[in-house]
Amino acid sequence: MDKPLESKVDETVIELKKAWKIVRDRNPFVAFSTGKDSLLVSSLLYEAVAPERPICLYSHHPFEFQCNLDYLETLRERFDIQIVEPFLGYFELMDRGIGFLTLKDPWCVPMLVGTGVLEWFQRQGVVSPQHCFMFRGMSGGEFSHKWHAKIEVYDRLNLPTMNPILGFKTDEILEVLRDRYRIPLNPIYEHMSRTYCICCYTSDQRRQAYSEKHHPDVCRKYYGQIEGMLFDSGLIQKTSVDEKYKTKEEKLERHGFVHWNRIKEQSVVGAVKQRMPPNGLCYHIRDETWIDTKRLLPVDGCWTREGRKIIFWNVAEEKCDCLIKRMLNCLDCGFCMVQCFNARHFNREKKKLELTNCLQCGQCINLKFCMGWKHRFWRRTIVEK
Structure with missing residues (x-):
């Protein structure tokens, strides 16, 4: 690690140490995943507050990639990982009519992650999510990082949050994990640019190919049910924006579901x-x-x-x-x-x-x-x- 990067890491550790003193009585936790960003945030925080071991919350559901779970087990000695479960199974929500991708956000973010975390809050006996604190891994490599601040309220959960690595780029994160913390990366990075769980549908052909190759049965069931819900239920109609991509097959091949608009069912x-x-x-x-x-x-x-x-x-x-x-x-x-x-x-x-x-x-x-x-x-x- 070069000197500027080492200085940036040291400054972040100092910031986290100061933040921890303020929020340690507010049920602080790390929004954990097997991705590089949350690994770095967890490592930095653990260095800052040692010998304390902050809780790392990992949201698990039955349709997770097995390789993510296998990798998670290798991290348990290093981090205090607690698994939270979502309220409802993914396909159960589908059956009840909740669309996968809307004009706003994929519902899997608030449903699969948010509700499980809220239930964990209640078990801690807190009065409100505002009385908790989340350390979140979001780096400068994220598409939306310019819309976030180091300290903010995570709107979906009404939850005070710190994003300590906004100033880090992807190559810097990888270098710090490798040279300073000696943490091997999730093997899924060999095939994907991000660690998507099975609930996060993506139109990227490379990621779909990986899913089909390594998890054919789960993938077939997963995508089959999504297609059935979207195209056979009448909740989705083809957009007429571009004649060239009007058919179901062409839409799926080029964009996945991203450019399919939900329609309001007849009132x-x-x-x-x-x-x-x-x-x-x-x-x-x-x-x-x-x-x-x-x-x-x-x-x-x-x-x-x-x-x-x-x-x-x-x-x-x-x-x-x-x-x-x-x-x-x-x-x-x-x-x-x-x-x-x-x-x-x-x-x-x-x-x-x-x-x-x-x-x-x-x-x-x-x-x-x-x-x-x-x-x-x-x-x-x-x-x-």
């Missing part, structure tokens, strides 16, 4: 709203199976149910509309735990979100952390009579 009337004097609102729910009164806890005591009717009194219309829309459309994915941390838990056996000890704070009216709404799955609408 379905979920409820009919009727005003009742003096300050009442009555919602006639079209299908009784859509009624789940746990959604109405924020205004408990101000509503009643009569068959398929939900009647509110002395509640703002905007709040009523939001609660009913959430009730009609919620996928019970559990990600809104970010917003209502102490009252929401996911029942793994029933695969349902449970609400207890509601403080009636009204935070759930904010849909910022509703994946169903964010990714355009709120199709059941309210019309006024």
Whole structure:
């Protein structure tokens, strides 16, 4: 390692040592993977706070590349690795109608990683994700690094975060791992430029070829179910932007799914709203199976149910509309735990979100952390009579 790089590493270690003193009581952890960036962050942090061993959280699901898991085992002596599991299996979410790639982000990031981490937070007894702290590996080689700062709030989880290696380039990271920490790289780098898990679909032909060669059975099942969900369900239509790439085969060959646009399914009337004097609102729910009164806890005591009717009194219309829309459309994915941390838990056996000890704070009216709404799955609408 040359002198400038060695100085950069030493400065980063000093920064991490200072940060650790401030956040050590905030359940700090490293967002861990088998990739080079998180390996460097973990190594730097361990050097900075030795002999303490910060927790490295690794999100695991049944469709991980086996070679990633084999490599992970070789790192256990070096790092305190804890595995968090996502709430729901990947294909179970598909079956419930959540699209893989939307106009915003791949949902696998918040669903497979985010919800498992949130559950880990709850087990630590923390009040909110804002009372935790994440060290994250994001280097200057990342496409989006210019949009991030060394200290920021990770918006998807409402989580304070430090990105200590933003100033490092890929070749510098590899050199530090090799010369300073003597950590062998994940063998998957021989075939891929990044360590993608099986949940992260990519249109890169080289990565697909590696997947097909080394994991043919899993790959066939994985891509087969994605194609079935996307192309046979009617949720996806071919774009007409470029005639040359209109067919399914041509789209897949050139771009994968990235340039396929999700379409909004025909809006379905979920409820009919009727005003009742003096300050009442009555919602006639079209299908009784859509009624789940746990959604109405924020205004408990101000509503009643009569068959398929939900009647509110002395509640703002905007709040009523939001609660009913959430009730009609919620996928019970559990990600809104970010917003209502102490009252929401996911029942793994029933695969349902449970609400207890509601403080009636009204935070759930904010849909910022509703994946169903964010990714355009709120199709059941309210019309006024």
